[in-house]
Amino acid sequence: MAPAQYRFRLLNGSNSRFLNLALKVTDGAGNPVAAMRTFYKTRPNGKIVKRQFGIDELNMFQIGSEQSLSPTVTAVRTGFATRLTGTSTVRPNGTVAKRKRAANPQQALLMGLAERADVIVDFRGLPNGTIITMTNTAPDAPFGGFPDIPADPTTTGQVMRFVVNDTLLGLSPTDELRDPITNAIINPLAAATEVQNLVIDPLALGNFSVAVTNPVPRELALIEEESALICVDVDLAGNVVQLPALTPVAGACADAGGNIHPTALPFAPKAAVLGTVDPAGVAAVTLWSDPIVTNVNADGSGAQTAEQWNLWNFTVDGHPIHVHLVKFKVLGRSAIGGGPSVVSDRTNSNLGVQAWEDGWKDTVITYPGEITSIAANFDINGLYVWHCHIVEHEDNEMMVPMCVGTAGVDCPAQLF
Numbered sequence: 001m002a003p004a005q006y007r008f009r010l011l012n013g014s015n016s017r018f019l020n021l022a023l024k025v026t027d028g029a030g031n032p033v034a035a036m037r038t039f040y041k042t043r044p045n046g047k048i049v050k051r052q053f054g055i056d057e058l059n060m061f062q063i064g065s066e067q068s069l070s071p072t073v074t075a076v077r078t079g080f081a082t083r084l085t086g087t088s089t090v091r092p093n094g095t096v097a098k099r100k101r102a103a104n105p106q107q108a109l110l111m112g113l114a115e116r117a118d119v120i121v122d123f124r125g126l127p128n129g130t131i132i133t134m135t136n137t138a139p140d141a142p143f144g145g146f147p148d149i150p151a152d153p154t155t156t157g158q159v160m161r162f163v164v165n166d167t168l169l170g171l172s173p174t175d176e177l178r179d180p181i182t183n184a185i186i187n188p189l190a191a192a193t194e195v196q197n198l199v200i201d202p203l204a205l206g207n208f209s210v211a212v213t214n215p216v217p218r219e220l221a222l223i224e225e226e227s228a229l230i231c232v233d234v235d236l237a238g239n240v241v242q243l244p245a246l247t248p249v250a251g252a253c254a255d256a257g258g259n260i261h262p263t264a265l266p267f268a269p270k271a272a273v274l275g276t277v278d279p280a281g282v283a284a285v286t287l288w289s290d291p292i293v294t295n296v297n298a299d300g301s302g303a304q305t306a307e308q309w310n311l312w313n314f315t316v317d318g319h320p321i322h323v324h325l326v327k328f329k330v331l332g333r334s335a336i337g338g339g340p341s342v343v344s345d346r347t348n349s350n351l352g353v354q355a356w357e358d359g360w361k362d363t364v365i366t367y368p369g370e371i372t373s374i375a376a377n378f379d380i381n382g383l384y385v386w387h388c389h390i391v392e393h394e395d396n397e398m399m400v401p402m403c404v405g406t407a408g409v410d411c412p413a414q415l416f
Contacts, residue, residue, distance in 0.1 A: 001123050001132075002168035004175040005192040008060075008119050012111040015391045018318065018365075020138035020150075021159065022078045022108040023058040023121065026131050030158065032056060038125040039093040040183050048183040053093035058132060060109050061090075061195040064118030067327035067360035071202045073195055074356040076119075078137075079105040081355035090196045094122055100355065103343035104146035106137060110354075112320030112365040113389040117356070120195050124176060128166045134159040142317045144368045145342045208359060210329050210375035214304040217373070218294065219277035222366060222388070222398075223285055224269035224315040226251070233264040242267075269315070272388065272398045277312050281336070286400050292415050294386070294402035296378040300409060306377040312336060313366040319393065320363050321372070324384040325404065327360035328376035333367065341370050363389055381405030383412070 012019050025035045036052045043049060061084075062074045073084040075096045082088045082100045089097050102108075111117060123132070136157050137150035151157040169175055174192040178185055185191055202208055231246035231253035246253040248266035255261065275285045276293055286293055297305045308331065311321055333341035333352030341352030352370075366372040387399030403411035 001162045001164055002171065002175055003123050003126050003128075003164050003166055004169060004172065005120055005122050005124065005195075008117075008121060010109075010111065010117040010119065012113055012115050014113060016113065016142070016393075017140075017156075018113070018138040018143035018320075019111045019136050019159075020106070020108050021060070021111065022135050022137065023060060023162075024133050024135050025056050025058075026133040028131060030133055030153070035126055035130045037094060038127075040178075041092050050183055051093065053095070055094065058121060058123070059090075059094070059096060060117075061120040061122070061198075062109070062117055062356045063120060063195075063198050065356065065359045066114075066116045066362045068205055068208075069118065069200050070356065070359035071200050071205070071208055072358060073120075073198050074358075075099070075195075076102075076109045076356065078108045081107070083355050083358075084196045084199075090194065094125070103354070106146045106148070106150070108137065110138070110365070112143075112318065112363060113391070114320060114322055114363045115365075120198070122195070123162070123164055126164045128164055130164040132162040132164070134161070144317050205360075208329060210306050210377055212308050212375055213306040214296075214308075217308040217310050219310050219312065220294070220386075221275040221277045221283035222311065222313045222315055222319050222321070223273050223275050223283050225271045225273055225285065226266035226268040227270045228266070230267040231261070231264045232267045233261070271396055272315060272317075272319070272393045274387075274398055274400050277310075281312075283312065283314055287397055288400055290400075292401055292403050292407075292411070294400065295407070295411075295416075296402070296404045297381065298403075298406065300381070300406040302379075305379055305404070306375065308373060308375045311364075311366050311372045311374070313368050313370055313372070316368050318368060319366050319398070320389040321366050321386065322363045322389045323374075323376065323386045324402075325380060325382070326376040326378055327362055328364070328374040330354075330357040330361055330364055331373040331375055333370050333372045336369055336371055342367055378404045381410040383410070383415070 027033050034054045034056045037055050059075045059077045075082045080099045081102045082096050087098045139148040140151050173190045176191040177187045231243045232240050253261045253264035273285050344352040381404045387394040407413050407416045
C-alpha cells in the first residue's frame with residue numbers, strides 16, 4: 001500500500017461468522033507494535049512543520065453501508081465509534097478528538113452476515129515497511145453480543161495484511177504529494193478529500209427517514225424451536241446427555257407418571273424459525289409453507305406502504321435480518337420486557353442505534369432478548385421474502401415469503 005488514503009468496500013460473505021474488524025500495527029509475526037506516524041501542522045504564520053506521533057491502530061472511517069453513503073462519517077476503532085460532527089474531528093496526526101465509546105470495549109467494525117461497510121483508511125505518514133494487520137475479534141462460536149471470546153488470533157483472527165511501500169506513492173491521482181522542502185501539498189485539486197469533510201447533504205438522499213403511513217407497527221418474531229421428543233440434562237462433567245425416559249411437556253420434561261424433572265429441558269435449539277408476536281408478547285411460528293401473514297398494502301391502494309417493523313429476538317443468538325425489495329432505516333433497539341439495548345449505554349444514541357447505522361440499510365443485527373425496530377417504504381408491489389442471513393438458518397425455515405399488494409393480483413392467491 002502507498003502511504004495514502006484508500007477506500008475499502010467490505011462485505012461479510014461468511015456462512016455464519018460475524019466479523020469484528022480492526023486495523024492493528026504489528027510486526028511480521030503479527031504481534032502488536034507501535035509505529036511513528038509523520039504528519040504536518042500549519043502554524044499561525046503559515047509555515048508548515050513536520051511532526052511525529054506514535055500509533056498502534058488505524059481508524060476506519062465509515063462513509064456508507066448497504067444501500068447508501070451515510071450523512072456523516074464515523075471513525076471506528078477498537079472500543080470507539082465516533083461520528084465526525086461538531087467537536088469530534090480528525091486531528092492532523094490522524095487521531096480523533098472527543099471520541100465516543102462503542103457499546104463495548106471489545107467492539108470494533110462489527111459486521112453481520114451480508115452487511116457491507118464503505119470505509120476510508122488513511123495510511124499517510126507511515127514509514128516504509130510498516131505492517132498493518134486486519135484482525136477479527138468476533139467469536140468463532142455463534143455471536144450474541146459483546147463481551148465474548150474472540151476468534152483464534154493465529155487463524156480465524158487474522159484477515160489480511162497491508163505493508164506500506166512508499167514507491168507506490170503517486171500511482172493514483174488522488175495520492176497526496178508534498179514538496180520535499182516546504183512540505184506543502186503540490187496537488188491540492190486532485191488529492192483525496194480529508195475524511196472529516198466527507199459529509200453528505202441529507203436532503204440529497206431523502207433525508208434518511210421514513211414517513212410511516214401504517215400507524216400500527218408490524219410485530220415479527222425470531223424463534224428457536226425446542227424438540228417435542230427429546231429431553232436432555234447436563235452431567236457433572238458438563239456433558240449434555242439425553243434422558244430417554246422423559247418427554248417434553250410445556251417447556252419442561254416429565255416422566256411417564258407426569259412428574260416434572262427439576263433440571264431436564266427439551267433439547268434446543270431444534271431449529272431457528274420466524275413468526276409473529278401477539279399483543280400479549282407471545283410468539284407464534286410461521287413456516288415457509290404456511291399462509292402468508294406479512295402482507296403490506298393489502299388493499300393495493302398504496303396508502304399504507306411505509307411501515308415500522310419490530311423484530312423480537314426470542315433466541316440466544318444474534319441474527320442478521322435482511323428484508324428484500326427495500327432499503328430501511330434503523331430506528332432503535334430495546335430489551336424485550338423493557339429496558340435499554342446492549343448497544344444503548346455508550347453509543348452516540350441512547351436508542352440502541354450504532355453510530356454507523358444512520359444511512360440506508362437492508363440488513364440489521366438483531367440481538368438476543370431484544371426488539372429491533374426498522375422502518376421502510378414498500379413501494380413496489382410483488383412477492384418477496386425476509387430472512388436471517390446466516391446461510392444455514394435461511395435454508396432451514398428462517399425465511400418466509402411476504403406480499404406487497406393484493407392477494408390474487410400482486411401475489412398468487414394460493415399462498416394465502
